[in-house]
Amino acid sequence: MPLNSFDMATTASLTDLFSPTSSDSALLAADCTRSYAKTEKIDFTLDQFSHSAQCLFIRLSKPAIFILRCDKAYTFTQLDAGGYLGIPDDNNEPIYWLPALPVLRVINNDKSITEEKAATISGFALQFDHSSLQLLCPEHFILDLTIWKFTTHNISQQLNILSAADKQKSFLWGSHGCLAKPGDLYRHLINGAVYDLRYSWPHNKKCFSENEAHALYTAYSGLEKATEKTFYRFFQQQIVLSVIQRQANDGGWYHGMWTDETECHYRLHTSALHLLMDEFDRTACPQVKTALERGVAFIAKHHDQLACGAWFLHDSLELNDTAMNSGPFQWISNSTLGKRPSNMLVLNTHLDTSIAINRYQALTGDQQYRQLIQSALASTRHVLGLASANWLYKPLFWAIGLTMLPTKKARELAAPVRAIKRIAANFLIKKLPDIKARFPRLVMPNGYIDRELSLRTWALDYQTINIMDLARYARAFPGEFDEDILDKAMAFTHDTGLIQRYRELPPGKRYATGFWVEALYHRCLAKDALIYREWLAEAMLECHDLGFGMAPSLLGTNSEAIPFAQQRAYPVPANPELNIAVLARPEGFELLMVNHSESAIEVHWDRKPEVPITWRNTTCQAITTSPLQIPPRQWLLGTGKAS
Numbered sequence: 001m002p003l004n005s006f007d008m009a010t011t012a013s014l015t016d017l018f019s020p021t022s023s024d025s026a027l028l029a030a031d032c033t034r035s036y037a038k039t040e041k042i043d044f045t046l047d048q049f050s051h052s053a054q055c056l057f058i059r060l061s062k063p064a065i066f067i068l069r070c071d072k073a074y075t076f077t078q079l080d081a082g083g084y085l086g087i088p089d090d091n092n093e094p095i096y097w098l099p100a101l102p103v104l105r106v107i108n109n110d111k112s113i114t115e116e117k118a119a120t121i122s123g124f125a126l127q128f129d130h131s132s133l134q135l136l137c138p139e140h141f142i143l144d145l146t147i148w149k150f151t152t153h154n155i156s157q158q159l160n161i162l163s164a165a166d167k168q169k170s171f172l173w174g175s176h177g178c179l180a181k182p183g184d185l186y187r188h189l190i191n192g193a194v195y196d197l198r199y200s201w202p203h204n205k206k207c208f209s210e211n212e213a214h215a216l217y218t219a220y221s222g223l224e225k226a227t228e229k230t231f232y233r234f235f236q237q238q239i240v241l242s243v244i245q246r247q248a249n250d251g252g253w254y255h256g257m258w259t260d261e262t263e264c265h266y267r268l269h270t271s272a273l274h275l276l277m278d279e280f281d282r283t284a285c286p287q288v289k290t291a292l293e294r295g296v297a298f299i300a301k302h303h304d305q306l307a308c309g310a311w312f313l314h315d316s317l318e319l320n321d322t323a324m325n326s327g328p329f330q331w332i333s334n335s336t337l338g339k340r341p342s343n344m345l346v347l348n349t350h351l352d353t354s355i356a357i358n359r360y361q362a363l364t365g366d367q368q369y370r371q372l373i374q375s376a377l378a379s380t381r382h383v384l385g386l387a388s389a390n391w392l393y394k395p396l397f398w399a400i401g402l403t404m405l406p407t408k409k410a411r412e413l414a415a416p417v418r419a420i421k422r423i424a425a426n427f428l429i430k431k432l433p434d435i436k437a438r439f440p441r442l443v444m445p446n447g448y449i450d451r452e453l454s455l456r457t458w459a460l461d462y463q464t465i466n467i468m469d470l471a472r473y474a475r476a477f478p479g480e481f482d483e484d485i486l487d488k489a490m491a492f493t494h495d496t497g498l499i500q501r502y503r504e505l506p507p508g509k510r511y512a513t514g515f516w517v518e519a520l521y522h523r524c525l526a527k528d529a530l531i532y533r534e535w536l537a538e539a540m541l542e543c544h545d546l547g548f549g550m551a552p553s554l555l556g557t558n559s560e561a562i563p564f565a566q567q568r569a570y571p572v573p574a575n576p577e578l579n580i581a582v583l584a585r586p587e588g589f590e591l592l593m594v595n596h597s598e599s600a601i602e603v604h605w606d607r608k609p610e611v612p613i614t615w616r617n618t619t620c621q622a623i624t625t626s627p628l629q630i631p632p633r634q635w636l637l638g639t640g641k642a643s
Contacts, residue, residue, distance in 0.1 A: 010041075010064055010065050010066055010067055011066075011067040011069060011132075012066070012067070012068060012069065013069045013070070013071050014068065014069070014070050014071070014096060014147070014149070015071055017044070017056055017058070017147075018046070018054050018056060018094075018149050027241060027244060027245055028287055029237075029240055029241055029244050029285055029287040029288055029291075030236075030237045030240045030241070030279055030283055030285050030287075030288060031049075031237065031283065031285070032047060032048060032049045032234075032237045032238075032240075032241060033047070033048045034046070034047050034048075034192065034241045034245065035048070040062070041060060041061065041062045041064045042058060042059065042060055042061070042064075042066070043057075043058075043059040043061055043191070044056065044057070044058060044059075045057040045059075045191065045192040047192075047237075047238055047241060049234045049237055049238075051151070052150060052151045052152040052155075053148070053149070053150055053151075053152075053155075053230075053231075053234055054148070054149045055146065055147070055148050055149075055234070055238060056146070056147045056148075056149070057144070057145075057146055057191045057192050058144070058145045058146075058147070059142055059143065059144050059145075059191050060135075060137040060142060060143040061142050062137070063137055063138060063139045064137050065122065065134060065135070065136055065137075066134070066135045066136075066137065066143070067123075067132050067133070067134045067135075068132065068133045068134075068135065068145075069130065069131075069132040070086070070096075070130055070131045070132065071129075071130050072088055072089070072090065072093050072129065072130065073088065073089040073090070073129050073130070074086040074087065074088050074089070074093075074096070074131065075087050075089070076098075079097075079159055079160065079183070080162055080181065081099075081159045081160070081162060081166075081181055081182040081183055082099050082100060082181050082182055082183015082184060082186075083097060083098045083099040083100050083101070083183045083186075084097070084098045085097050085156060085159055085160070086098075087156060091153065094149050094150060094151045095149070095150040095151075095153060095155060095156050096147060096148065096149055096150075097147070097148040097149075097150065097155075097159065098145075098146070098147055098148075099146055099148065099182070099183040099185065099186045100146060100183055100186040100187070101118060101119070102118075102119035102121075102135055102143055102144060102145040103116055103117070103118060103119055103143070103144050103145075103190075104116065104117050104118070104119045104120075104137070104138070104141040104142070104143055104144075105141065105142050105143075105144060105190075106140065106141055106142075107142060108205065108260075110256050110260070110262045111193070111208075112205040112206060112207050112208075112256060113190070113195060113205060113206035114204070114205050114206075116206075119135055119136070119137070119143050119145075120135070120136045120138075121133065121134065121135060122134045122135065122136040144190060144191055146186050146189075154230075155230065155231060158227075158229045158230065158231060159182065159231070162181070162182075163226075163227055163572075163574065163606050164572075164573065164574050164575060164576045164578070164606065165223060165226040165227050165555075165572055165606065166181070166182070166223065166227060166229075167180070167181070167576060168549070168550060168576075168579065168580075169547075169548070169549025169550065170215070170219040170222075170549045170550060170551075170552045171215070171511075171514040171517070171543065171548045171549045171550060171551050171552065172197070172212055172215045172216070172219075172549075172552075173211050173212070173214065173215040173271070173514075173515075173518075173552075174196050174197075174209040174210075174211035174212030174213075174214075174215060174268070174271075175188075175196045175197035175198050175209070175212055176198075176508075176511035176514060176548070177197040177198075178547065178548055178549040179215075179216065179219055179549065180549070182231065182232075182235075185216060185220075185235055188209075188212055188213075188216060189216075189238065189239070189242060192241070192242055192245060193208055193242050193245065193246055194208065194209060194210065194212055194213040194216065194239060194242050194243070194246075195207065195208055195209060195212070196208075196209035196211075196212050197212070200257040200258075201328070202258070202328045203257075203258075203259075203260065205256075207255045207256055207257045208246060208253070208254075208255055208268075209255070209268055210243055210246075210253050210268045210269065210271040210272035210275065211267065211268045211271040213239050213242065213243050213271065213272070213275055214271040214272070214274055214275040215552050216235070216239055217236050217239045217240070217275050217278060217279075218278070218552040218553060218557065218558050219552035219555070220232045220233075220235045220236050220239075221236060221278070221555075221557035221558075221559075222552060222553075222554075222555025222556060222557040222582075223555065224236070224557075225555065225556065225557050225567065225569060225570070226555055226570075226572045226606075226607075227572075227606075228569075236279070239275070240275070240276070240279050240288065243272050243275055243276065243291075244276075244287065244288070244291045247272070247291055247294065247295065250298060251294035251295050251297055251298035252264050252269060252295070252298045252299075253268060253269045253272050253295075255268055258315075258317065258327045258328050258329075259317070259326050259327060261323075261326065263315055263316045263317050263323070263327075264302075264315060264316040265314070265315045265316075266299060266302060266312065266313055266314060266315055266316075266349050266353060267314065267348070267349045267352055269295065269298070269299055270299060270349075270352050270353050270355075270356040272295060273292060273295050273296060273299070273356045273360065274356055274359070274560060276288050276291055276292045276295065277292065277356075277359055277360060277363055277559065277560075278558075278559040278560070278564070280292060280363065280364075281363060281559045281563055281564045281565075282559070282564040289364065292360060292364070293364075293366070296356075296357055296360050296366075296369070299312070299353055299356070299357070300357060300369050300372055302316070302319070303353075303372070303376070304318075304339050304340050304343040305338075305375075306337045306338050306339050306379050306382075307337055307338030308337060308338075308378055308379045308382035308383070309375040309376060309377070309378035309379030309380075309382065310372055310375040310376045310379055311339065311343065311345065311350055311376070311379050311383075312349060312350045312353035312354065312376060313343060313346075313349070313350075314344060314346035314349040314350075314452070315349075317342075318340075318342050318343050318344060319342065320340075320342055321333065321341060321342050323342070324342045329455050329456070329457060330455070330456040331344060331454055331455050331456065332433055332434070332437045332454045332455075332456065333454075334437050334454060336437070336440045336453065336454075337382070337383070337440065343454075344452045344453060344454045344455050345383070345442075345452055345453035345454060346451060346452040347383070347442055347449065347450075347451060347452065347466055347469075348451065348462065348465050348466055348469045350376070350379075350380065351380065351469040351470065351472070351473045352469055352472075353376075354373060354376045354377070354380065354473065354476075354477075355469075355472055355473060355476045355560075357369050357372070357373055358373050358476055358477070359476065359560060361373070377477060377480050380473075380480070380481060381480065381481050383442060384442070384443055384481050384482070384485055385443075385481075385482070386440055386441045386442065386443065387441065387443075388439045388440060388441050389439035389441070390445060392435070392439060393439070393441060393444055393445050394445045394446075396428060396432075396435070397444045397445055397446045397448060398446065399420050399421070399423065399424040399428055400424045400428055400429060400432070400448075401446050401448065401492075401496065402417065402420060402421035402424055403421055403424050403425045403429070404448075404460065404496055404497075404498050404501055405421075405496060405497055405501060406497040406500035406501045406503075406504060407504060408497075408500075409496075409497050429458050430458075432450075432458070433454070433455065433456045433457075436450070436453055436454075437453070437454065440453055443485055443489075446492055447488040447489045447490075447491060447492025447493070448463060448489070448492060449463060449466040449467070449470075449485075449489050450462075451465075451466065460505070460509070460512075461502065461505070461509045461511065461512040462512075463489070463493055463498065463512065464493065464512045464513070464515040464516040464519060465512070465515045466489070467486065467489050467490055467493060467515075467516070467519040468515045468516075468518045468519035468522065470485070470486045470489070470519075471486060471519045471520075471522040471523045471526070472522050472560070474486060474522075474526060475522060475525065475526050475561075486523075490519070490520075490523065490535075493516065494535055499512075499513055499516060499538075499539065499542060500542075503542070503546065510546060510548075511548065513539060513542050513543055513546065513548065514543060514548050514549075514551060515551075516539050517536065517539045517540060517543055517550065517551040517554070518551045518553055520532055520535050520536040520539055521536065521551060521553050521554060521561070521581065521583070522553075522561065524536060524581075524583045524590075525561055525562075525583060525584075525585060530620060533583075533590075533592060533637055534618070536581060536592060537592060537594050537618075537635035540554075540579050540581065540592075540594045540596075540635075541594060541596055541633065544579060544594075544596040545596075550579050550580075550581070554579075554580065554581040554582060555580075555582055556568075556570055556582030556583075556584045556589070561584075562584050562585070562586075566584070566586050567584065568584065568589070568642060569607065569610075570582050570584070570589060570591065570607075571591060571605060571607055571608060571609040571610075571613070571638075571640075572605065572606040572607040573593060573603055573604065573605055573606065574604040574605055574606040575601055575603060575604055577595055577596060577597040577599075577601050578593050578594065578595055578596075578601060578603070578630070579593075579594045579596055580592065580593055580594075581594075586642065587641075587642065588639065588640055588641045588642050589639075589640055589642065590637055590638065590639050590640075591613070591637070591638040591640070592635060592636075592637055592638075593630060593635060593636050593637075593638070594630075594634075594635040595630040595631065595632060595633065595634055595635065596633070597632060597633075598632045598633065599632050600629055600630065600631050600632055601629065601630050601632075602627050602628070602629050603627065603628040603629065603630065609638075609640060611640045611641050611642075612640065612641075613638040613639065613640040614638065614639045614640075615628060615636050615637070615638045616636065616637050616638075616639075617634070617636055618634055618635060623636065
């Protein structure tokens with residue numbers, strides 16, 4: 001029975017579900033297809049990857065009892081990879097994987113999620129040659145279920161046996177959550193679209209997030225390279241399909257985190273562009289290119305013209321005063337530098353958009369945005385170079401800098417200095433937006449870089465995001481700004497103990513260390529100085545201790561940093577106590593291995609080094625002993641030539 005026959009039915013067999021005879025529409029991209037079918041009660045989205053792999057999203061959109069029937073004899077077992085794996089008694093039959101249990105959700109008109117809970121399994125029947133699962137979708141809810149079908153049984157082994165690399169946690173750029181096992185993808189990928197894990201402030205809803213999608217894609221690219229498991233490539237392709245599906249007719253991606261008007265957050269939009277560029281760099285897929293062209297054309301229009309050059313906006317609320325007033329933030333209307341009053345002059349999004357459009361030009365040869373980028377470079381130099389009122393900002397940020405000290409350091413301050421620290425926390429930080437409005441400046445004398453110019457907020461956690469984007473910007477546009485700004489900001493962040501201070505912030509603000517790791521990754525690729533490797537190792541230990549996981553770029557497959565054609569199969573340690581950072585460049589690679597345990601670890605390999613590697617310890621001394629060992633809470637740096 002084909003999908004379209006289920007208009008009034010509540011029972012379906014797995015065989016029929018994965019054998020549609022027609023669909024309402026279809027999407028083709030990245031050597032895979034997505035098709036859709038809809039009945040009165042049920043929506044079906046079917047992803048086809050190869051002849052051997054399909055993934056089906058099932059959504060019950062009305063109150064109903066849905067009976068899922070398996071017409072053959074199967075044994076379903078729970079997996080460490082997530083969910084349940086169905087192995088047939090007959091080896092000629094396919095394998096089924098339910099990566100997550102069904103979930104009940106409440107969604108609003110723009111498909112944001114306002115509530116979710118585990119679905120009720122209202123019945124289960126087990127017979128000799130078949131079985132069935134009965135699910136209940138109550139009123140006011142929808143029910144979501146995801147099922148994979150594999151016709152090659154090697155997938156079973158891939159899912160059953162997880163290596164240390166499979167289990168190495170990955171930090172997610174959007175939600176700041178953690179990816180810990182393969183099935184975790186389906187916490188984010190819901191009915192064929194990628195969502196943030198968080199219920200966004202202030203409306204308490206889960207929204208779409210291409211920032212999350214980009215992190216997932218990068219992590220799975222690395223895991224594919226590290227483990228050579230087929231399904232990680234399927235995950236990447238599925239994410240590509242999901243991002244292209246969500247692109248609006250005008251080329252944009254919309255989110256609605258701050259309002260009910262589905263505003264566009266341009267940082268998330270450019271994350272979609274970076275993801276699609278990663279895929280295009282690998283496949284040269286024409287459908288991906290078309291989506292890219294439309295997405296770049298959209299973002300190129302959303303800038304403000306300052307007196308010093310073009311400035312890319314943070315979100316669509318900045319397009320006018322009325323839209324800004326509909327958002328949740330208090331803001332200061334001013335026309336500093338000739339900007340429109342509603343432009344908050346947010347630094348990180350401007351940098352990221354400049355990087356994205358420039359990367360697009362290099363990747364596709366499309367040079368129509370060359371003058372726009374040159375104008376954006378000019379505005380960046382000017383804004384980063386603002387150094388007004390040193391007489392004011394030097395003492396001001398000496399005082400505010402005291403609030404950035406970790407508690408242990410702060411307690412060692414003299415009593416009068418601690419008093420100044422309290423004044424800074426309770427008064428000076430609150431006055432800072434008004435001071436910046438009169439004396440415009442983002443780069444402060446002590447090395448702190450503020451997030452924006454005109455919001456009445458204090459975003460201490462954005463220091464590492466600004467540093468990450470400046471480190472990326474320095475690699476994308478060599479010599480286009482004074483990199484002393486970046487070096488001073490990095491030294492300030494490390495030497496003051498700001499990374500330790502982040503640990504003391506409320507849980508939602510501690511994520512900043514994850515971006516610090518990303519920043520150091522990019523700086524290590526640009527600079528040979530050992531100090532950046534030391535800081536990276538320290539930061540990796542901090543991320544492990546906080547349970548964040550490692551930055552997804554560390555597996556060496558971030559195509560912005562190193563093009564796909566230059567990526568290699570790097571050595572992979574088998575020890576779960578080790579976290580790795582692959583610092584790859586065309587001339588060779590470095591492998592930073594960090595032992596996060598309290599015991600010395602003898603290194604074993606899932607994939608042995610294919611080229612000679614020179615190993616150095618924390619004191620830069622060469623290691624010649626065998627087997628290779630790493631002391632507790634220490635790291636080794638290995639250098640090898642590209643094979």
